[in-house]
Amino acid sequence: MKQTIFVVTENIALTHDIMRMRLSGDTSEITAPGQFVNIMIDGLYLRRPISVCDSTEGSLCLIYKVVGDGTAKMAKMQNGETLDLLVGLGNGYDIKKSGGRPLLIGGGVGVPPLYMLAKQLIAKGCDVTVVLGFRSDKDVFCKEDFEALGAHVIITTEDGTQGIRGFVTDAFEAAGNYTYTYSCGPEPMLAAVYRASVTSGEYSFEERMGCGFGACMGCSCKTLYGNKRICKDGPVLVKEEIIWEK
Amino acid sequence: MGEMNDRLKVNLCGIDMDNPIIPASGTFGFGYEFAELYDINILGTFSFKGTTLHPRFGNPTPRIAECPSGMLNAVGLQNPGVDAVIAEELPKLKTCFSKPVMANVSGFSLDEYVEVSAKLDAEDQVGWIELNISCPNVHGGGMAFGTSAASAETVVRAVRDVVKKPLIVKLSPNVTDITEIARAVEAAGADGVSLINTLLGMRIDLRKKRPLLANTTGGYSGAAVFPVAVRMVYQVFKAVSIPVVGMGGVSSAKDVIEMMLAGATAVEIGAENLRNPFACRDIINALPLAMNEYRINTLNEIIGGAHEWEKM
Numbered sequence: 001m002k003q004t005i006f007v008v009t010e011n012i013a014l015t016h017d018i019m020r021m022r023l024s025g026d027t028s029e030i031t032a033p034g035q036f037v038n039i040m041i042d043g044l045y046l047r048r049p050i051s052v053c054d055s056t057e058g059s060l061c062l063i064y065k066v067v068g069d070g071t072a073k074m075a076k077m078q079n080g081e082t083l084d085l086l087v088g089l090g091n092g093y094d095i096k097k098s099g100g101r102p103l104l105i106g107g108g109v110g111v112p113p114l115y116m117l118a119k120q121l122i123a124k125g126c127d128v129t130v131v132l133g134f135r136s137d138k139d140v141f142c143k144e145d146f147e148a149l150g151a152h153v154i155i156t157t158e159d160g161t162q163g164i165r166g167f168v169t170d171a172f173e174a175a176g177n178y179t180y181t182y183s184c185g186p187e188p189m190l191a192a193v194y195r196a197s198v199t200s201g202e203y204s205f206e207e208r209m210g211c212g213f214g215a216c217m218g219c220s221c222k223t224l225y226g227n228k229r230i231c232k233d234g235p236v237l238v239k240e241e242i243i244w245e246k
Numbered sequence: 247m248g249e250m251n252d253r254l255k256v257n258l259c260g261i262d263m264d265n266p267i268i269p270a271s272g273t274f275g276f277g278y279e280f281a282e283l284y285d286i287n288i289l290g291t292f293s294f295k296g297t298t299l300h301p302r303f304g305n306p307t308p309r310i311a312e313c314p315s316g317m318l319n320a321v322g323l324q325n326p327g328v329d330a331v332i333a334e335e336l337p338k339l340k341t342c343f344s345k346p347v348m349a350n351v352s353g354f355s356l357d358e359y360v361e362v363s364a365k366l367d368a369e370d371q372v373g374w375i376e377l378n379i380s381c382p383n384v385h386g387g388g389m390a391f392g393t394s395a396a397s398a399e400t401v402v403r404a405v406r407d408v409v410k411k412p413l414i415v416k417l418s419p420n421v422t423d424i425t426e427i428a429r430a431v432e433a434a435g436a437d438g439v440s441l442i443n444t445l446l447g448m449r450i451d452l453r454k455k456r457p458l459l460a461n462t463t464g465g466y467s468g469a470a471v472f473p474v475a476v477r478m479v480y481q482v483f484k485a486v487s488i489p490v491v492g493m494g495g496v497s498s499a500k501d502v503i504e505m506m507l508a509g510a511t512a513v514e515i516g517a518e519n520l521r522n523p524f525a526c527r528d529i530i531n532a533l534p535l536a537m538n539e540y541r542i543n544t545l546n547e548i549i550g551g552a553h554e555w556e557k558m
Contacts, residue, residue, distance in 0.1 A: 001283065040521065045468055047521060069312075087524070165519050206306040210319060211520035214279045216272065217295070217324045218310035220303065223345060227303055227324070232279070245306075 001088050001213055002029040006060060008081045011074075014063065014141040018109070019075050020053075023060045023083065030055045030093025033117035034184070034204055034236050037062070038212035040084040041073050047086065048074070049212050049231070051184070051204075053112035053121065060087075063112035063142070089212050090235050093202050099179025102126055105168050105193050106181075107133040107185025111142055113204060117182055118151050129154065129175050133168035133189065137161035145160050169196040171230060181239075191244050204235045221245075250550050253544045254533055256290070258512045259437040259489055261346055261373050263290040266502065266545060267530050270493050270516035271296050271376065272321065272351035276335040280435035280519075281342035284527045290512060293376050294335070297366065299358045301327035305383060306394040306460040311449045316468025316495070317517055318384075318447050320461035322383045323352050324386040328362045336371055340505035346373020348414070351405075352381055359391075359401050364408040375409050377402065377436075380418030380443035382465045389443075392418040406435035414491060417469075417482075420446045424478050425485035432486045439482060440491035440514065442475045468517040471495040476508045483509025497525065499532035504543060507552040 010097030018187050030052060037060070038047040041116050048070035054061040066075050077083075080216030093113075098121050106114045121128050129152040134140050136159050146153045154171045155163030164171050168185070169192045181201030183193045190203045207230040210218035221228055223241040228234060254265035269280070271293040277357045280286050304324035311318040325331070339347065349366040355360035359377065366372050379392030379401060391401045402415055415431040417424055419442035428439050444465025449458040457463075475494025483490050492510025495516040496502060516527040533545070542548055 001523075003522070009434070044312060045314075045316055045517075045521065046310070153369070176305045208310045209271075210317065213523060215275050216310070216319065216520050217275075217304065217321045218319060218325055219307065220309075220321075221307070222303060 001086055002026065003084065003086050005168045006083050006085050007030055008077050008079055008083065010079065011077050015139055017066050018139075018141050019065065019066060021062045021066055021074065021077070023062070024058055025060065025085070027055045027087065029087060029088025032096070033120055034113045035088060035090045036164050036212070038086040038089055038209075039070075039074070040238050041070050043073065044070055046210060047212060049089070049209050051113040052116060052187050054116045064110075065109040069198035086212060090231060091184055091233065093204070093236050095124065096128050097180055097200070097202070100126060101178050102180045102182060103175055103178035103197075104128060104130045105133070105181060105183040105185070106130070108135075108139070109183030109190070110183075110204070112117060113184050113238065114182065115142060115145060118146055118149050122150050127154070127161055129178065131156065131168045131171040131175060133157075133185065134162075135159065157165040167192060169193060172196055194239060194242065194244070197239075202236045203239065205237060206235065253537060254530070255544070256511055256546050256549075258491070259280065259374060259414065261412065262287075263512060265290045265357070265530055266506065266510070266512040267526050268292055268491070268512055269349065269513045269519055269526050270514035271378065272319075273516045273519040276331075277339050277343050280523060283523055286343050287345060287532055289345070289526055291345055291348050291373060293350045293514065294339075295325050295356050296323050296350045296352040296378050296381065297325050297328050297331050297362060298323055298352050298354070299328055299362050301330065308458060308460055309464070311458040311464065313447070313449065313466060313468065313470065315470035316466055317520075318449060318459060318464035319444070320383045320459045320464035322461065323553065324382055328365050328414055331506040332365060332369060340371060347371050348374045348376050350376045350378055350416070352378040356401055356404055360404050360408055362495060365406045367409045367411050371412040372411060374412045374414050375405070376414045376416050377405055378416045378443070380416050382420060382444055382446045382463070383461060389418050389420065392427060393421050394427050394537055398427050399430040402431045402434035402436050412437040414440050417441040418443050419474060419478055419494070425481050428482045429484050436488060438491060438511075439486065440493060441482060442471070442478050442494040443469055445474065459478055467495065469495045469497050472497075472501060476504060479505060479510050480552065482551060499529050499536035502529060502533065503536060503540060503542065503548065506548050507550070509550040511549050511554065515527040
């Protein structure tokens with residue numbers, strides 16, 4: 001983990017409530033897809049955790065949903081403004097477990113961290129299928145970005161306005177055979193994927209955090225491998241350890 | 247450099263400290279997350295995660311909520327239990343921290359406080375016992391002991407009997423008169439008091455129209471509570487003759503000086519560690535310059551300095 005200052009180089013709307021922010025700064029601490037950064041925002045006390053969508057040397061891409069005071073302030077930021085970030089937080093996904101044909105499943109604002117994951121899996125020669133679930137056609141984002149990587153992309157919308165009508169699990173048949181699952185999204189979606197998937201997999205969880213680096217025990221959860229901190233021991237848990245409580 | 251460091255030295259209940267800075271219990275784990283970031287031996291000491299007799303998961307999540315200039319937490323004393331702390335955490339700590347550490351003890355019964363305190367008192371690495379009779383996030387223990395003078399006195403007396411090391415009692419601000427509790431624990435044999443624990447608070451999610459925290463209530467900490475903490479440290483300093491450890495919203499070297507002027511011999515830093523993991527290091531580095539700015543030669547000489555005007 002590193003505390004460092006980033007400069008905003010782009011901050012644009014992708015949909016009515018989804019923004020993409022690109023920043024420049026030291027990304028050397030980001031070691032795996034699925035990690036997150038914790039952002040200090042003027043006028044707010046606690047940092048705001050946002051998953052890393054993509055990271056290259058010196059450049060960071062975050063895609064975030066405007067849901068509260070913190071993300072509303074982020075949405076107003078201009079190019080050239082700076083942000084204080086804790087970088088390289090969380091365990092991230094393990095790309096070694098993928099097998100040859102991994103299935104990636106993202107819902108809503110759980111889609112972004114799958115981008116860097118898909119990029120790395122394709123780079124190591126995997127045949128990657130991505131299922132992206134949204135409420136409606138107007139909520140869809142990142143489809144072309146995944147296609148540009150060379151992934152097979154299946155869209156689901158709850159109202160059927162784009163792609164397959166229904167939830168991400170309704171796309172499993174269309175996805176065909178797969179060797180491993182990687183998932184990120186709201187907890188009910190993760191639970192549905194957990195039940196529907198026939199392979200092992202990794203699931204990225206969300207929780208309200210205090211510090212983001214394992215100090216405060218604010219985001220603890222119980223697993224079959226013992227108590228874990230979503231921020232430090234997660235956010236990615238393996239299928240075999242997950243206990244569904246909520 | 248050595249001369250500069252001497253200006254920061256204090257003595258807390260008979261133990262010399264290089265500086266008065268102590269990361270507060272519950273914001274620093276057992277030290278090693280921070281030891282990956284900087285050499286934690288620069289600290290005065292730190293107070294480790296509140297330890298109970300049995301392992302505890304704590305409260306359901308969400309346990310954290312944002313507040314104006316602060317935060318609510320309702321962690322509820324998650325810890326691996328005293329035996330695991332002694333068997334696993336303390337040996338790991340030894341590899342990255344060579345100073346006496348402050349052992350924070352909590353409990354749900356008189357017997358539990360006594361047993362945990364006795365076990366930790368016997369550990370070489372433990373310098374002080376900080377007896378937490380003020381946790382607002384557990385039911386049927388914690389704060390229940392610290393909100394009446396009689397029960398505070400009873401638990402401190404019982405722990406005093408089994409603890410040879412300096413015994414510091416951590417007080418709750420959620421009382422009508424904190425000086426009454428402070429006097430009671432002094433009478434029961436405490437070597438010092440630390441204050442304030444968090445202020446009991448609550449927030450409500452407007453969308454869901456229900457409490458934000460799964461525990462309904464939580465402890466309020468952060469910069470917002472600093473004036474309350476300064477006031478209470480000032481009052482308690484006047485009420486007792488044992489050392490006072492000040493905490494509550496401290497986030498800068500200037501805050502440390504203010505807390506010491508109010509009467510603190512040492513100063514704990516809590517929530518600020520969660521916003522800025524380097525907060526304690528930064529404050530220690532900033533202290534000499536802040537002291538120059540306010541014409542302070544040594545920190546030791548300003549303890550309780552703000553009380554002088556009353557004598558004039």
